[in-house]
Each structure stands twice: as C-alpha cells, then as structure tokens.
Amino acid sequence: MDLDTPCIPLGHILTYFNIAQKPELGLSAYEGDADARAVQLNKLMQVAMGLDHNEMFARVGIDLSEGNIAGRYLSTRQVLGLVEQSITHMRMPYLGLFVGNIMTVSHHGFAGLTCITQPTLRECSETTARLCRELFPALDMSVHEADGLVWLAIDENVSLAPFTHYFMELNSISFYNIVCDLVGREPELMPIAVEFAYPEPEWGHVYRRYFKCPVRFDCPQTRIVRRAGSADFELPLGNRLMAMTAEKSLFQRIPTRAMQFLPLKLRHFLVRSYGAMPSLERAASEFGMSGRTMRRRLAEDGTSYQQEVDVIRERFARGYFARGGHSLAELSEVLGFSSTQAFSRAFQRWTGESAQAYLARVQGSAVEQRSP
Secondary structure, eight states, X not given: OOTTOOOEEHHHHHHHHOTTOXXXXXXXXXXXXXXXXXXXXXXXXXXXXXXXXXXXXXXXXXXXXXXXXXXXXXXXXXXXXXXXXXXXHHTOTTHHHHHHHHOOGGGGHHHHHHHHTSSBHHHHHHHHHHHHHHHOTTEEEEEEEETTEEEEEEEESSOOTTSHXXXXXXXXXXXXXXXXXXXXXXXXTSOOEEXXXXXXXXXXXXXXXXXXXXXXXXOSSEEEXXXXXXXXXXXXXXXXXXXXXXXXXXXXXXXXXXXXXXXXXXXXXXXXXXXXXXXXXXXXXXXXXOHHHHHHHHHHTTOOHHHHHHHHHHHHHHHHHHTTOOOHHHHHHHTTXXXXXXXXXXXXXXXXXXXXXXXXXXXXXXXXXXOO
C-alpha cells in the first residue's frame, strides 16, 4: 500500500468531513460534557460555512454528486488533500484536536457502537484497533500491556506528512474522550498520559487544554496510556449480540478492502509472529502461495519481504523504548538480530539516528517533561 492505493472507504471519510451530520444513537448519557461540545460544534459550523464540501472533494478527484458511496474508495493522498484544504480554509493548524474533541461516540456511527458494546475496555480497545485497520489502513492501532500499564499505540502504515499531527490529534483526543466517558471519569480508570512521537508543535498548549492528563512529545511512539487494571473494566453498554449486529451493519454499509492488500496482511501476520520472525517461505505458505509468488506480488506493491519485516521491527523497537526499555542487547536479541551492532546499523537506516542517540534523546525528553 502506498499513498495512491485506493483503500479508504468514502463513507468513512465523510464522517470526518461533514461533521454537521451527526447520527443519534441514543447514547447522550455517555457522551460527557455535551454542552461544551455543542458550543464547539456551533463555532466549527460558523467557521466552515464558506467551505463547500462538494467542491472540496472535487479538488481531489471525488464527485459527490454521483450519490453512490458504498464501494467507493479514496487514496491516502486524496485524504491528505482534504485535510490540507480544511486546515488552510479554517486557519486552524490544530484542527485535528478541534474536530476530534467534538466527535462523540455517535459521530463514529456503527463503528462506535461496535466498540462501546464490547464487554470490557480491553475488548473495546482491541476492536477499535481492528476497525482502524479496515476503515483507515494508513494508520495502525494496536493494544499493549506491560509493567502495570496498558496502552493504545497509533503508528503510520504510510507517511501522513506533513499532516501526521492532524491524524494523531484527531484519533487520540476522540478515543481519550470516549474512554473517559465510558468509565464515568473515575480517576483510577482514566488515561494517565498521552504521548506523541513528534516534537511539540507551536500549538502544544492547546493539547494540554484538551487532555486532562500529562501530555508528552518527542516520545518513541504515539500512545494513550492507562493503568493495566482499567482494561478489565466492564463497560456499561456491554452486549455481545448488539456488538456483532452493529459490526455486521457497519460493513454492509461501508465495505472495506484494506485486508485484501498483501503488504497489510503480511504485516498483521508478522505482528502475530513477534519473537520468531518467520522466513519468507513460511509466510508465503500462510497465504497459500509460493515464496516466488509472494516476492513478485510484494514487488508489484512497491515493497519487499525484508522491508515489511523492518517496518515491524522498527515498530516493536519504538514500543520497547516507549515502555522504558533501554537494553540494546536485549532488544537486538528479541528482534532476531545477530548482534547489537547489526541492530544499531538497522535502526540508523530506519530512523536516520543511532539507537544510542535516539534512546538518550527520548529519555532526556521524558525526564524534562516530568520535572516540576
């Protein structure tokens, strides 16, 4: 998958770019701070009145006048074009925070209903990650638990620069608010930190206005962190039958194609194989093809088996540093490198920075941000 692969459902993207159309699912009791969000929604509508959605989509090659939405897909490049137009028109560089903050559960439609009707917060998070892979494959969400913490990590499957911050802001604040509402803002269950894998932008103070917990930048990974005990919290709307029905309705209305793409399927398989990275031939057999066929099909998609392995290795390396790991020898062994030197060379190639310098920088940033 690259920037021009048409894999993002138009029906899903319209949710974010036509926020005036808010479906009501009877969940207002769980949306929290409704008055403040209503005020923000009105402000956004006033600002957006001069923005013609039909024209905006037409500029990126999408004709909304055709009416048919099901079965139509955008590329990541087209979505970036929509974001650029919105930010430029509204003169609001922190638009991701602004829009994400007013997106309650009902804005996410059947996807939101599928998530909040899971039995526990852990299953809600895992479902959110799974639906993200289908509905917006440019991003990858994953749930992790270690050292008394549980977190939802957000990574890029394809570069969203120069608007990475928009997508991280929107998803982080939206999910943060939903979690807070679901747990009744119980202090022990609330997120304890939100971290971003990029330097603090000029509007960093706006983040701290929206998130009621420590916000950190220049971190190894973008993630929302909670205490591990919160994962077993039973959701007030937990209902497996309703969750299954909502998910079925979601995919009937918004067909997806993300997991048809071999690179994304391969990445998901590699993640499941963490700790024992399979050979190309073993991976190919998993998908019912020969190693030669897999090599060819990956090349047609502009990638290779080694490139996909490296994507997963880099992601796990960042996750290791994010949870406080600092032993390069241990990390090298876990990732299957023959030596620390081999891992260090690979990390330099992935990030343009040595592993030692990277670790020192993120640890220094963490100490600085935790200082009173």
